[in-house]
Amino acid sequence: MALYSRVSGSVGMITLQNPPVNALSAAVRQGIVDMMHRALSEPEVKSVVICGQNGKFCGGADIREFGAKMTGPPLVPMVHLIEAASKPVVAAIEGIALGGGLELALSCHYRIAHSKARLGFPEVALGLLPGAGGTQRLPRLIGVPAALDLITTGRHVTAAEARQLGIVDEVTDLNAVDAAVKFAQSVTGKSLDARRISTYPCPRPPDLDAIFERAMQQVRRSARGAIAPGTCVQAVHAAVTLPYAKGMERERELFSLLFTSGQARALQYYFFAQRAVSRWSTANGARWDTSKPRPVRKAAVIGLGTMGRGITVSLAQAGFSVVAVETQEKQLSEAKQAVSGMLERGAKRRGVPLAHDKIKYSCSVQAVADVDLVIEAVFEDMALKKTVFQQLSAICKPGVLLCTNTSGLDIDELASQTQSPELVVGMHFFAPAHVMQLLEVVYGPRSSPEVVATAMQMGKKMGKVSVAVGNCRGFVGNRMLKPYLEQAFFLLEEGATPEQVDQVLEEFGFAMGVFKVSDLSGLDVGWKVRKADGLVSPASTGTSARIRGGSRYSPLGDLLCERGRFGQKTGRGWYQYDKPGGRVAKPDPWLHGFLEEYRAQHGLVARHIDHQEVLERCLYALINEGFQILQDGIAAGPEDIDVIYVLGYGWPRHRGGPMFYAGQVGLDKVVERLEHYQQIHPDVPGLQPCSLLRKLAASGNPAIHKWREVIQKPRSQL
Numbered sequence: 001m002a003l004y005s006r007v008s009g010s011v012g013m014i015t016l017q018n019p020p021v022n023a024l025s026a027a028v029r030q031g032i033v034d035m036m037h038r039a040l041s042e043p044e045v046k047s048v049v050i051c052g053q054n055g056k057f058c059g060g061a062d063i064r065e066f067g068a069k070m071t072g073p074p075l076v077p078m079v080h081l082i083e084a085a086s087k088p089v090v091a092a093i094e095g096i097a098l099g100g101g102l103e104l105a106l107s108c109h110y111r112i113a114h115s116k117a118r119l120g121f122p123e124v125a126l127g128l129l130p131g132a133g134g135t136q137r138l139p140r141l142i143g144v145p146a147a148l149d150l151i152t153t154g155r156h157v158t159a160a161e162a163r164q165l166g167i168v169d170e171v172t173d174l175n176a177v178d179a180a181v182k183f184a185q186s187v188t189g190k191s192l193d194a195r196r197i198s199t200y201p202c203p204r205p206p207d208l209d210a211i212f213e214r215a216m217q218q219v220r221r222s223a224r225g226a227i228a229p230g231t232c233v234q235a236v237h238a239a240v241t242l243p244y245a246k247g248m249e250r251e252r253e254l255f256s257l258l259f260t261s262g263q264a265r266a267l268q269y270y271f272f273a274q275r276a277v278s279r280w281s282t283a284n285g286a287r288w289d290t291s292k293p294r295p296v297r298k299a300a301v302i303g304l305g306t307m308g309r310g311i312t313v314s315l316a317q318a319g320f321s322v323v324a325v326e327t328q329e330k331q332l333s334e335a336k337q338a339v340s341g342m343l344e345r346g347a348k349r350r351g352v353p354l355a356h357d358k359i360k361y362s363c364s365v366q367a368v369a370d371v372d373l374v375i376e377a378v379f380e381d382m383a384l385k386k387t388v389f390q391q392l393s394a395i396c397k398p399g400v401l402l403c404t405n406t407s408g409l410d411i412d413e414l415a416s417q418t419q420s421p422e423l424v425v426g427m428h429f430f431a432p433a434h435v436m437q438l439l440e441v442v443y444g445p446r447s448s449p450e451v452v453a454t455a456m457q458m459g460k461k462m463g464k465v466s467v468a469v470g471n472c473r474g475f476v477g478n479r480m481l482k483p484y485l486e487q488a489f490f491l492l493e494e495g496a497t498p499e500q501v502d503q504v505l506e507e508f509g510f511a512m513g514v515f516k517v518s519d520l521s522g523l524d525v526g527w528k529v530r531k532a533d534g535l536v537s538p539a540s541t542g543t544s545a546r547i548r549g550g551s552r553y554s555p556l557g558d559l560l561c562e563r564g565r566f567g568q569k570t571g572r573g574w575y576q577y578d579k580p581g582g583r584v585a586k587p588d589p590w591l592h593g594f595l596e597e598y599r600a601q602h603g604l605v606a607r608h609i610d611h612q613e614v615l616e617r618c619l620y621a622l623i624n625e626g627f628q629i630l631q632d633g634i635a636a637g638p639e640d641i642d643v644i645y646v647l648g649y650g651w652p653r654h655r656g657g658p659m660f661y662a663g664q665v666g667l668d669k670v671v672e673r674l675e676h677y678q679q680i681h682p683d684v685p686g687l688q689p690c691s692l693l694r695k696l697a698a699s700g701n702p703a704i705h706k707w708r709e710v711i712q713k714p715r716s717q718l
């Protein structure tokens with residue numbers, strides 16, 4: 001709702017009240033309309049100030065209302081009422097003016113912002129465009145190129161940049177509401193003719209066509225199948241080519257198109273999913289709201305390879321004191337140089353002070369004796385990690401959290417090397433660790449709730465989205481990757497090429513197909529894991545070379561590694577590159593010949609494989625594993641899996657995540673297609689729908705937020 005008060009006798013003040021971000025719900029819109037009418041009808045009131053409760057102007061339309069039938073006064077007539085007012089209306093912008101919140105501010109005649117406020121049109125990230133006049137008013141106010149930039153990227157600008165662009169009239173370090181009241185008094189009685197943005201002509205730079213062409217190319221490059229960015233460009237184009245009223249009609253038309261698209265639903269689901277994962281729970285019944293994190297001031301990182309360096313940078317940038325340990329002098333000094341470079345680049349990019357002095361480097365593991373938390377990031381080898389955990393358990397002060405950055409090894413086995421297994425938890429960072437936003441916090445059966453809470457909070461402090469997951473081989477992300485990769489390998493055996501599979505996945509929206517990713521991260525990574533698992537046997541022909549543990553297995557990746565083809569770093573992998581370390585993947589005739597030879601050796605006959613089969617086998621096998629993970633209680637809900645896949649594995653955000661996508665396809669359809677492929681390829685593992693997937697499909701495809709009701713939860717043991 002909105003509160004009305006009178007300040008200094010002549011200023012009517014409308015305060016938006018809808019915690020936590022004063023979103024424009026039906027009640028708030030109704031309140032604004034009613035209070036505007038009241039302010040305009042009171043003869044003593046000469047001007048109006050609109051502000052938001054609790055230091056936040058407005059976070060935009062209430063996204064939660066998008067799923068339901070619209071009630072209350074619509075936004076567009078509301079902003080027209082404000083702009084048309086006969087008394088000056090001043091927006092007092094504190095905290096945020098985003099989306100519909102900024103549209104509200106642009107309908108006011110003046111805007112005063114606090115210096116710490118952020119303004120922007122983030123609608124594009126929700127699969128929408130600014131639909132209450134934003135696409136028509138902003139270019140009229142700040143010009144087409146700047147408006148295109150803000151609307152297509154959704155980036156927030158500071159008050160200072162907003163002032164520079166001409167979005168706000170004044171910036172203050174003091175109380176913005178008081179400043180707005182003073183300002184409102186100072187403009188009382190002045191003509192408002194030049195203050196109604198909708199009446200401005202839209203500037204037409206001479207190279208207008210080139211500007212729009214460039215903007216379209218830019219969004220096509222970055223959008224990867226998302227439709228909102230291009231539609232935003234079209235809406236701004238209408239501001240230049242059409243009179244305001246017609247431009248508004250076009251904006252509405254384009255908004256409706258996006259609003260009813262599956263992409264907007266997926267992106268809005270994802271918005272809430274990313275926030276929901278912070279309300280974590282574990283299979284044992286521990287929860288975010290009953291577990292208190294422990295204080296951590298000083299942390300240590302053991303092992304300064306690529307991951308350890310990134311983790312050190314993340315910790316230092318988040319303000320933690322860090323002890324960085326690498327046992328060899330030479331590696332330590334190389335790591336120190338690399339970390340310094342990363343910190344310098346980060347400080348320059350973010351405009352923050354350098355955090356060099358936060359880090360102490362040491363060759364001795366004894367240096368961690370007084371820290372509050374240790375993150376082990378040594379080579380992915382269980383024996384080595386066990387030794388490190390035994391050492392840490394002996395050296396560290398009592399009560400220290402011992403965390404491992406393993407990407408899939410057994411947390412409980414490591415915990416059992418220590419005197420306090422309840423203090424052990426996984427913190428699985430993604431490379432590059434100082435850039436990637438995702439952190440899997442892996443709890444073992446003995447990890448205490450406070451330890452999970454501490455790791456979750458540490459992740460947040462480092463600017464990561466932390467997702468709590470249970471302990472199993474590969475946790476959530478890498479466990480689901482296995483069936484996805486397997487299907488891709490099988491498709492090569494059956495007649496596909498790496499470029500065909502990748503093209504299908506890239507058209508779906510992945511930045512890179514599975515084989516390009518494999519070349520980038522190094523084929524040897526998976527090879528080492530498979531060797532440790534005893535899966536790699538000497539190359540041989542015949543069916544047995546393609547069977548492991550009674551199931552079909554593709555040794556293709558192993559065979560490439562045996563030939564020294566590790567991907568980009570060796571200049572050869574699933575593709576060829578112009579040199580070792582080259583980045584541009586080109587189809588490799590050698591690889592095609594190798595595949596033909598391989599098929600002939602193993603009695604496989606290549607067949608035509610279409611787009612649908614590639615997509616369904618790769619994605620549905622991955623999704624099926626996701627349901628198995630839910631069934632096993634490794635992830636608490638589908639949101640956890642979706643956030644992990646979007647932030648850690650390049651799943652296109654506008655498709656919501658694998659679990660959301662499955663719901664959109666229809667769970668019964670996913671089951672039916674898996675069964676279809678299973679019938680045709682009975683030897684291919686991963687195609688048998690798991691029982692939770694079948695159960696949900698049989699219960700009539702419930703909406704994703706209802707899945708948790710079907711997933712059985714074990715009783716709390718804590």
Ligand SMILES: CCCCCCCCCCCCC[C@H](O)CC(=O)SCCNC(=O)CCNC(=O)[C@H](O)C(C)(C)COP(=O)(O)OP(=O)(O)OC[C@H]1O[C@@H](n2cnc3c(N)ncnc32)[C@H](O)[C@@H]1OP(=O)(O)O
Binds near residue numbers: 096123272
């Ligand atoms: C045929 C069909 C035709 C249909 C025609 C319909 C006509 C309708 C015309 C409508 C025109 C609309 C026009 C408008 O342009 C559209 C919009 O305004 S869309 C919304 C734009 N705003 C945003 O995208 C802001 C999103 N929020 C944020 O970025 C951040 O939350 C924040 C505001 C920067 C704050 O960040 P933090 O401090 O980190 O806090 P959190 O992110 O954790 O958020 C706290 C809490 O608030 C909830 N929340 C945030 N914003 C909104 C919102 N806009 N609506 C509802 N709820 C919001 C958030 O979910 C958190 O709660 P939790 O999920 O944790 O419970």
